[in-house]
Amino acid sequence: MSINKTANISNEIGFFAHLLSIAYSVLEGIGEAARMSVETFFWIFRGKISISNTVSQMVEMGWRSLPIVALTSFSTGMVIALQVGTATTNMFNEPIFVGMIMGFSLVLELGPILTAVVVTGRVGAAITAEIGTMKVTEQIDALYTLGTNPVKYLAVPRFLACLTMLPLLTVIANIVGMYGGLIVTTSSWDVTAAQFMRDALDIMTVKTFFHGFIKSIFFSLIIVITACHKGFNAKGGAEGVGKATTSSVMLSLVLILVSDYFLSSLLVSLRIK
Amino acid sequence: MIKIRNLSKSFGNKRVLSGLNFEARDGETLVILGSSGTGKSVLLKSIVGLMKPTNGSIMINGADITKCSSMELHEIQKKMGYVFQEAALFDSLTVEENVAFGLTALSDLSKKETTKRVEECLSMVGLKGIEKLKPSDLSGGMKKRVAIARTIAYRPQYIFYDEPTTGLDPIMSDVISDLIIYLRDNLKVTSLAVSHDMKSAHKIADRIIMLYKGDIVFEGTPKEVDETDNAIVRQFVSGSSQGPIEAERTFQL
Numbered sequence A: 001m002s003i004n005k006t007a008n009i010s011n012e013i014g015f016f017a018h019l020l021s022i023a024y025s026v027l028e029g030i031g032e033a034a035r036m037s038v039e040t041f042f043w044i045f046r047g048k049i050s051i052s053n054t055v056s057q058m059v060e061m062g063w064r065s066l067p068i069v070a071l072t073s074f075s076t077g078m079v080i081a082l083q084v085g086t087a088t089t090n091m092f093n094e095p096i097f098v099g100m101i102m103g104f105s106l107v108l109e110l111g112p113i114l115t116a117v118v119v120t121g122r123v124g125a126a127i128t129a130e131i132g133t134m135k136v137t138e139q140i141d142a143l144y145t146l147g148t149n150p151v152k153y154l155a156v157p158r159f160l161a162c163l164t165m166l167p168l169l170t171v172i173a174n175i176v177g178m179y180g181g182l183i184v185t186t187s188s189w190d191v192t193a194a195q196f197m198r199d200a201l202d203i204m205t206v207k208t209f210f211h212g213f214i215k216s217i218f219f220s221l222i223i224v225i226t227a228c229h230k231g232f233n234a235k236g237g238a239e240g241v242g243k244a245t246t247s248s249v250m251l252s253l254v255l256i257l258v259s260d261y262f263l264s265s266l267l268v269s270l271r272i273k
Numbered sequence B: 001m002i003k004i005r006n007l008s009k010s011f012g013n014k015r016v017l018s019g020l021n022f023e024a025r026d027g028e029t030l031v032i033l034g035s036s037g038t039g040k041s042v043l044l045k046s047i048v049g050l051m052k053p054t055n056g057s058i059m060i061n062g063a064d065i066t067k068c069s070s071m072e073l074h075e076i077q078k079k080m081g082y083v084f085q086e087a088a089l090f091d092s093l094t095v096e097e098n099v100a101f102g103l104t105a106l107s108d109l110s111k112k113e114t115t116k117r118v119e120e121c122l123s124m125v126g127l128k129g130i131e132k133l134k135p136s137d138l139s140g141g142m143k144k145r146v147a148i149a150r151t152i153a154y155r156p157q158y159i160f161y162d163e164p165t166t167g168l169d170p171i172m173s174d175v176i177s178d179l180i181i182y183l184r185d186n187l188k189v190t191s192l193a194v195s196h197d198m199k200s201a202h203k204i205a206d207r208i209i210m211l212y213k214g215d216i217v218f219e220g221t222p223k224e225v226d227e228t229d230n231a232i233v234r235q236f237v238s239g240s241s242q243g244p245i246e247a248e249r250t251f252q253l
């Protein structure tokens, strides 16, 4: 009986110790990511930026992501128009509010979120895999011995590229998505393009635009900081790089989707809506 | 001058180095021997600041790199070059860009001088006409030599070679041994070289130290290595499977 009890207690201690160690490693991860971000800002403010590296990262992240981002938002725009148009036709015998609903949902939510999700899968994964591979093959160590700070050389260009390209891609996604909706609406129902656009633009203000724009800037920080952090901390060969990449993408997606609600409510309470 | 005092390093409960003491004088080549897994790479990495030792001090030119700020460390690191055991070439860059990397980061040579130096260093390690190739297009031995070229390109005062001749054919490994001697005699480079290649070790070393189970069990000139009656050293040098160093295995002949 007493042996049982001791076993129980030590089980419980084991469980709490386990929880504590998880909490500790989470906090440690946050700390390390924060330190890396601070270091990144430090290099940026000192103006130690490699222009050529940054530009090639911008091309890689921005230009090469454009087709998939455009395709995603174009088809999303089309399907929203179809669904909203059909639903409103069922209720009111004509499609109403299609432009308005599309404009709001794209600019406020779907544009920023879908673009961030696509870019996480494409760019975030690539960043983690590349930096992680460099880590496990000692290329990061080699950078150090050759007098080059790895954060300055690897993180700064990616940081700047992501920070500028994601918002830009989001704006493009919004426009392409609206165009997809416009094509479906004008071809399925008796709505003119001018009417559709007027519907969409009438109630939107600069603040509506900023709501989405600010969020996409925030998402870009999540993506690039998570990806670089996971890359720099990869260990254990090819398997380790694989794990780092998976957890980078998962963590990034979770952070984006969860923070979206809180960020939106903050922006709404600040009257940026 | 590199002065190591009481250097120890553990990974968790596993003790790899336990209290090493030795020196490398200016302009000499010190060869480090030791069986696989005794911590030779760990030792070199600690000296260049890639790993933090658990205890002890590492004095380079009079400054303790385990205690100085990261700015000071950076200044000292500029004078050091490291040849990685697995080459560690940047695989997104060409051979030329790899060799030029340290030059661009650490010196202010013009573009033309850089190209010339890169060519010069590559031909010193017996490689020509591979400037535009990527590391993935090279053989293991070629990678190793590019790594050596990358390190000597910016003329560091201290060079740390982790097995410079492993994976090279006998002739090439003699060329690299000659190169290490050339750098010592002409550029007054101080080198620490980890080696399993006894012929090369013999040729390049001014002094040899032997690591065994985290400690230095022998220190002396190549001649003293030949004459020692230290059983561990004798076994290692002769490369026999019988002796005080137990080769862990599951069969006996």
Ligand SMILES: Nc1ncnc2c1ncn2[C@@H]1O[C@H](COP(=O)(O)OP(=O)(O)OP(=O)(O)O)[C@@H](O)[C@H]1O
Pocket (backbone or CB within 6 Å): B011, B016, B034, B035, B036, B037, B038, B039, B040, B041, B042, B043, B085
């Ligand atoms: N990052 C690390 N984490 C945990 N253990 C490590 C780490 N690096 C090295 N070790 C351990 O330290 C010991 C010494 O490793 P090291 O790479 O220095 O061996 P070595 O003497 O260079 O061997 P070799 O001649 O085969 O290259 C090994 O037992 C290794 O398992």
Ligand SMILES: [Mg+2]
Pocket (backbone or CB within 6 Å): B040, B041, B042, B085, B162
């Ligand atoms: Mg080694």
